[in-house]
Amino acid sequence: MYxxxxxxxxxxxxxxxxxxxxFDISSMSGVxxxxxxxxxxxxxxxxxxxxxxxxxxxxxxFGTLASSFIADKMSRKRAIQIAAVIWxxxxxxxxxxxxxxxxxxGRAVAGIGAGIASAMVPVYQAEVAPKEIRGRVVALQQWAxxxxxxxxxxxxxGASFVDGGPNNPHQSTLAFxxxxxxxxxxxxxxxxxxxxxxxxxxxxxxxxxxxxxIRVMANLHGNGDIGHPxxxxxxxxxxxxxxxxxxxxxxxxxxxxxxxxxxxxVLTVSIQMWSQLCGxxxxxxxxxxxxxxxxxxxxxxxxxxxxxxxxxxxxxxILFIDTWGRRPSLLYGALSMMVLLSAVAFLSGAYGTTxxxxxxxxxxxxxxxxxxxxxxxxxxxxxxxxVCTFAVTWGPTSWTYPSEIFPTGIRAKAVSLAxxxxxxxxxxxxxxxxxxxxxINWKMYIVFAVFNLCAFVHVFLTVRETxxxxxxxxxxxxxxxxxxWRGVASGSxxxxxxxxxxxxxxxxxxxxxxxxYEEF
Numbered sequence: 001m002y003x004x005x006x007x008x009x010x011x012x013x014x015x016x017x018x019x020x021x022x023f024d025i026s027s028m029s030g031v032x033x034x035x036x037x038x039x040x041x042x043x044x045x046x047x048x049x050x051x052x053x054x055x056x057x058x059x060x061x062f063g064t065l066a067s068s069f070i071a072d073k074m075s076r077k078r079a080i081q082i083a084a085v086i087w088x089x090x091x092x093x094x095x096x097x098x099x100x101x102x103x104x105x106g107r108a109v110a111g112i113g114a115g116i117a118s119a120m121v122p123v124y125q126a127e128v129a130p131k132e133i134r135g136r137v138v139a140l141q142q143w144a145x146x147x148x149x150x151x152x153x154x155x156x157x158g159a160s161f162v163d164g165g166p167n168n169p170h171q172s173t174l175a176f177x178x179x180x181x182x183x184x185x186x187x188x189x190x191x192x193x194x195x196x197x198x199x200x201x202x203x204x205x206x207x208x209x210x211x212x213x214i215r216v217m218a219n220l221h222g223n224g225d226i227g228h229p230x231x232x233x234x235x236x237x238x239x240x241x242x243x244x245x246x247x248x249x250x251x252x253x254x255x256x257x258x259x260x261x262x263x264x265x266v267l268t269v270s271i272q273m274w275s276q277l278c279g280x281x282x283x284x285x286x287x288x289x290x291x292x293x294x295x296x297x298x299x300x301x302x303x304x305x306x307x308x309x310x311x312x313x314x315x316x317x318i319l320f321i322d323t324w325g326r327r328p329s330l331l332y333g334a335l336s337m338m339v340l341l342s343a344v345a346f347l348s349g350a351y352g353t354t355x356x357x358x359x360x361x362x363x364x365x366x367x368x369x370x371x372x373x374x375x376x377x378x379x380x381x382x383x384x385x386x387v388c389t390f391a392v393t394w395g396p397t398s399w400t401y402p403s404e405i406f407p408t409g410i411r412a413k414a415v416s417l418a419x420x421x422x423x424x425x426x427x428x429x430x431x432x433x434x435x436x437x438x439x440i441n442w443k444m445y446i447v448f449a450v451f452n453l454c455a456f457v458h459v460f461l462t463v464r465e466t467x468x469x470x471x472x473x474x475x476x477x478x479x480x481x482x483x484x485w486r487g488v489a490s491g492s493x494x495x496x497x498x499x500x501x502x503x504x505x506x507x508x509x510x511x512x513x514x515x516x517y518e519e520f
Contacts, residue, residue, distance in 0.1 A: 011137035017117030022148020030156025036175035057427030059111025084191035087113030122403035139396035268402035268418035274455035276425035279448035313391035333393025338452035348442030367441030
């Protein structure tokens with residue numbers, strides 16, 4: 001079967017799995033403001049809407065936990081394909097939903113697929129990419145998420161005009177069935193397309209399929225030449241790392257709970273936690289509520305600009321994350337988002353008033369900006385800047401970092417735990433935010449601003465820079481004994497080994513078949 005070995009093409013295609021996550025995030029934003037959705041499902045209470053929104057995140061949490069077992073047994077590639085099939089099944093149930101129960105079930109099933117994909121796509125990308133562009137291609141996951149959010153939102157925006165528009169009390173259910181049905185197609189494309197990309201060479205090596213592993217590495221990084229110094233250097237590094245892992249022994253769970261690894265698990269779980277607690281959920285899932293509270297009139301159109309900015313500003317991160325690094329992105333991002341959320345809180349608290357409940361369409365919020373266009377525009381501007389900041393910093397980096405700091409033997413399980421943290425907090429916030437809008441209104445932004453301050457301190461103390469290092473060099477980075485803020489030595493061990501191989505000073509013996517080796 002034909003296989004494509006262009007790293008950018010391979011990783012971009014796999015990133016469609018991230019697009020499913022984006023479709024999830026945006027799957028409710030555009031329909032919340034339509035009469036078709038409100039009247040058909042009779043969503044009157046904040047807890048009911050929280051359950052509907054949170055069902056997909058809840059399913060994703062369990063899908064993420066299961067993903068590593070599928071990926072370790074059947075490969076990263078097959079896990080992504082299985083995720084796509086499960087997403088299709090869930091989307092069919094959502095499209096055909098005849099009540100809240102069926103809708104929640106469909107969203108939970110689709111969530112399982114999104115959870116598997118969101119955990120294993122970055123692992124697959126990190127394992128096939130060279131160190132020089134690893135951050136860039138893993139960041140494609142976040143870009144795909146932003147595209148998924150944008151595409152789904154605009155499909156919902158267009159579908160909202162079915163049968164006289166979102167304010168027509170007799171609007172057809174096509175207003176929400178069309179958007180939920182369309183999301184089947186990218187998953188189908190992903191499931192079929194993954195047949196035409198290679199297995200992860202590190203997964204092949206872990207299965208002792210060394211000949212396949214080096215041929216994949218040669219096609220990815222050496223123009224098909226297994227004797228290329230870069231390919232041989234990678235092979236040598238992976239082989240030594242695998243040998244060390246096997247000699248160390250122990251199950252993946254045992255290794256993960258050892259102090260040297262457990263601290264990394266806690267770090268990546270925390271990074272994914274902070275990526276949700278930074279406040280981006282408020283700006284994405286419930287942007288309609290935020291715009292209502294700010295006194296914005298054309299809510300769907302105003303919110304759409306935010307999704308466009310999210311896509312556009314992720315691109316600089318893709319281009320430069322391997323230049324400016326992971327640590328600065330997280331530090332500057334947390335600090336900037338804290339300032340912007342504080343500004344929204346100040347403006348809302350200083351110029352807002354209690355909702356008089358004279359307009360049923362505004363019942364979801366308890367605090368309003370009334371007839372004050374300058375303040376409304378300022379709040380919208382802060383929300384735009386917030387999303388731009390997240391898109392450049394925490395958005396891509398929170399996916400890149402967990403996928404690159406663990407050994408191959410436990411990488412899938414460690415990343416699944418980190419991603420489960422993302423989905424657990426995603427689910428909790430999906431339930432909590434409607435209540436927060438109702439109970440503490442503008443003070444909610446202060447809560448998320450404080451979370452960003454905590455994230456800044458945590459990153460400063462614990463996150464080590466990984467740009468330009470191979471996956472096999474991460475142990476030396478994290479076990480160097482240097483404080484995180486002191487930085488790491490420049491250069492890569494792989495570059496030195498590659499030069500020595502090219503100069504003939506180091507020979508590499510390749511295992512092609514059982515009991516057959518070839519030396520280069």
